[in-house]
Amino acid sequence: xxxxxxxxxxxxxxxxxxxxxxELSYDTTPQSNLDALWTxxxxxxxxxxxxxxxxxxxxxxxxxxxxxxxxxxxxxxxLFEILCQMVSxxxxxxxxxxxxxxxxxxxxxxxxxxxxxxxELRQQYLGTDYHIGSGLKYTILPDNIxxxxxxxxxxxxxxxxxxxxLSYLRLCNGMILDIRGNSGxxxxxxxxLSRRFTNEQRLVGxxxxxxxxxxxxxxxxxxxxxxxxxxxxxxxxVILLVNRSCYSAANIFVRNMKEMPLVTVMGDQTGGGSGLPxxxxxxxxxxxxxxxxxxxxxxxxxxxFGIEPDVYAGLDETLVLEGKDSMIEEAxxxxxxxxxxxxxxxPI
Amino acid sequence: MIYDLKLWFxxxxxxxxxxxxxxxxxxxFAEKTEYEAVSDRSPAARSLxxxxxxxxxxxxxxSPMEYRGIQVSFLTQSERMTHLAKRHISFQSTFFGAYTHTxxxxxxxxxxxxxLAYDAAWHYHYSPLLGLDLKGGALVGAxxxxxxxxxxxxxxxQGRFSADLSLSAGAGYSFLVPLWHGRRIPxxxxxxxxxxxxxxxxxxxxxESYYEISQRGVGHDIICAHPGNSLCLRQLLTMDVCFKxxxxxxxxxxDIRQSNARFIKYHDVSHSFMLGFVRxxxxxxxxx
Numbered sequence: 001x002x003x004x005x006x007x008x009x010x011x012x013x014x015x016x017x018x019x020x021x022x023e024l025s026y027d028t029t030p031q032s033n034l035d036a037l038w039t040x041x042x043x044x045x046x047x048x049x050x051x052x053x054x055x056x057x058x059x060x061x062x063x064x065x066x067x068x069x070x071x072x073x074x075x076x077x078x079l080f081e082i083l084c085q086m087v088s089x090x091x092x093x094x095x096x097x098x099x100x101x102x103x104x105x106x107x108x109x110x111x112x113x114x115x116x117x118x119x120e121l122r123q124q125y126l127g128t129d130y131h132i133g134s135g136l137k138y139t140i141l142p143d144n145i146x147x148x149x150x151x152x153x154x155x156x157x158x159x160x161x162x163x164x165x166l167s168y169l170r171l172c173n174g175m176i177l178d179i180r181g182n183s184g185x186x187x188x189x190x191x192x193l194s195r196r197f198t199n200e201q202r203l204v205g206x207x208x209x210x211x212x213x214x215x216x217x218x219x220x221x222x223x224x225x226x227x228x229x230x231x232x233x234x235x236x237x238v239i240l241l242v243n244r245s246c247y248s249a250a251n252i253f254v255r256n257m258k259e260m261p262l263v264t265v266m267g268d269q270t271g272g273g274s275g276l277p278x279x280x281x282x283x284x285x286x287x288x289x290x291x292x293x294x295x296x297x298x299x300x301x302x303x304x305f306g307i308e309p310d311v312y313a314g315l316d317e318t319l320v321l322e323g324k325d326s327m328i329e330e331a332x333x334x335x336x337x338x339x340x341x342x343x344x345x346x347p348i
Numbered sequence: 349m350i351y352d353l354k355l356w357f358x359x360x361x362x363x364x365x366x367x368x369x370x371x372x373x374x375x376x377f378a379e380k381t382e383y384e385a386v387s388d389r390s391p392a393a394r395s396l397x398x399x400x401x402x403x404x405x406x407x408x409x410x411s412p413m414e415y416r417g418i419q420v421s422f423l424t425q426s427e428r429m430t431h432l433a434k435r436h437i438s439f440q441s442t443f444f445g446a447y448t449h450t451x452x453x454x455x456x457x458x459x460x461x462x463x464l465a466y467d468a469a470w471h472y473h474y475s476p477l478l479g480l481d482l483k484g485g486a487l488v489g490a491x492x493x494x495x496x497x498x499x500x501x502x503x504x505x506q507g508r509f510s511a512d513l514s515l516s517a518g519a520g521y522s523f524l525v526p527l528w529h530g531r532r533i534p535x536x537x538x539x540x541x542x543x544x545x546x547x548x549x550x551x552x553x554x555x556e557s558y559y560e561i562s563q564r565g566v567g568h569d570i571i572c573a574h575p576g577n578s579l580c581l582r583q584l585l586t587m588d589v590c591f592k593x594x595x596x597x598x599x600x601x602x603d604i605r606q607s608n609a610r611f612i613k614y615h616d617v618s619h620s621f622m623l624g625f626v627r628x629x630x631x632x633x634x635x636x
Contacts, residue, residue, distance in 0.1 A: 024412045024413055026413075040412075044554075207560060217554075279410075279500035285454020
């Protein structure tokens with residue numbers, strides 16, 4: 001009994017001395033905040049080795065480079081700008097500094113390229129009597145082709161929405177699925193929609209995560225599969241229209257759809273963004289977002305900088321003046337040609 | 349004279365009256381039941397305490413900053429002597445629940461947390477002096493909780509689960525405090541400390557998202573917990589003041605939960621002032 005009491009007393013004193021404190025304490029000095037941001041990226045950002053290799057910088061060098069730009073008299077806005085410049089070197093849309101002043105970002109993945117999208121024109125194709133199934137807008141074009149627009153994976157779609165939509169479009173010759181301008185959202189929505197386009201389980205990619213603070217401390221990649229939905233599934237050709245603004249969950253959706261046999265991806269390379277973002281914070285109280293878990297395609301290749309389409313296509317400005325979206329028109333032509341060829345092949 | 353009850357009482361009053369009459373009838377005509385005490389050594393006690401206090405929380409999965417704020421909690425405890433070891437061993441069960449709300453030092457983000465814990469303890473009692481009761485033993489317990497950050501994106505929350513075997517020791521001292529006119533009021537001070545020694549706990553890997561956990565299950569995120577990676581301690585100091593019909597209990601709860609595993613540091617250190625009451629009773633069994 002006495003020994004037990006002594007053990008407990010000893011442990012109490014040990015606990016009081018060993019109690020952890022926060023890794024960082026409140027601090028508004030520029031150097032402390034730059035150090036904290038540099039360390040968060042150094043230890044937790046999942047593409048550091050890959051970005052160093054692809055973009056030709058050394059993260060270790062950037063600490064000294066940007067520390068030299070700091071001074072103790074600088075304002076919060078100036079500090080914010082320096083910190084944003086440092087993380088902009090990563091060219092990652094998932095890396096942000098969020099403050100009451102502004103949202104620090106690098107959107108070069110879409111801003112440096114043509115958008116290949118005219119939203120007013122797209123609306124003309126939808127018309128005014130199109131259907132809305134949660135985040136999905138759809139109609140049937142005059143040549144009996146389904147036209148579906150999904151603008152954001154942040155807009156939830158339910159199984160009922162998908163079943164009703166596919167049931168309504170079931171007599172169409174094919175589908176144009178237009179996700180141009182879709183910059184991501186919920187991965188579960190991307191997965192739910194993908195499951196309507198396969199009749200068998202398909203390997204679509206891999207995902208892993210960091211297991212330690214080293215740049216290359218990763219878990220074993222875990223295979224990701226898309227299993228067919230038990231509800232109504234699409235069995236006809238699909239043209240998936242993409243552009244540089246397809247990012248994050250939309251990029252993952254394109255990765256999934258590229259493994260589906262009846263799907264052709266058309267447009268420009270996607271924007272990328274294959275790291276699942278996590279949040280942390282700086283001593284000054286600003287929120288930091290960064291990529292934490294990298295996803296790969298089915299061949300274990302990086303898709304952080306985007307996915308190439310099966311058919312490159314851009315928006316023809318001269319046709320825009322005529323009220324036509326050249327990418328939609330090309331997709332219609334491909335589907336119509338496909339269905340005509342099938343009609344010729346089938347026995348009379 | 350016959351009175352019409354419909355004129356005197358509302359329907360709901362009549363309903364309640366019928367139930368009361370039924371209860372009185374059953375009580376009057378029921379056979380007189382005899383009871384005997386289960387144990388003659390000590391009565392059982394059950395307490396219910398409510399607490400409020402300060403808490404410090406750190407979870408580097410969510411943020412490297414320590415958040416501070418308030419905790420409101422309840423603790424219900426029951427203890428009774430068993431027949432084991434010549435009635436020197438008691439059984440104690442404790443149920444604890446807490447809600448926390450804490451802010452980061454800059455005041456730009458906050459955590460909301462919840463915790464439920466249950467444990468069952470067996471103590472061997474020893475009385476070296478009159479009024480002094482020392483006890484030592486072990487307890488098994490389980491702890492379930494969460495911490496939610498209102499600002500984070502894909503890592504908005506952290507789940508907590510642990511099940512462990514702990515060492516437990518305590519002491520109680522009963523004494524009388526003199527009041528006016530020779531009256532004395534009985535009081536009892538009690539202290540207990542519980543130290544988890546070995547168990548299991550949930551801990552995701554350093555950069556593992558809950559999306560991945562949902563894909564492949566939590567099996568590989570359950571790890572062994574021991575004082576080397578999870579040094580925790582709960583201490584409860586109470587003072588009972590016995591009045592005629594009720595025993596008031598005041599207490600101080602100092603609870604440290606912490607772990608350092610898979611490069612994720614976590615702690616939740618709380619100090620709470622507890623206030624409640626104790627009910628003493630003697631377990632009886634029906635005499636055959």
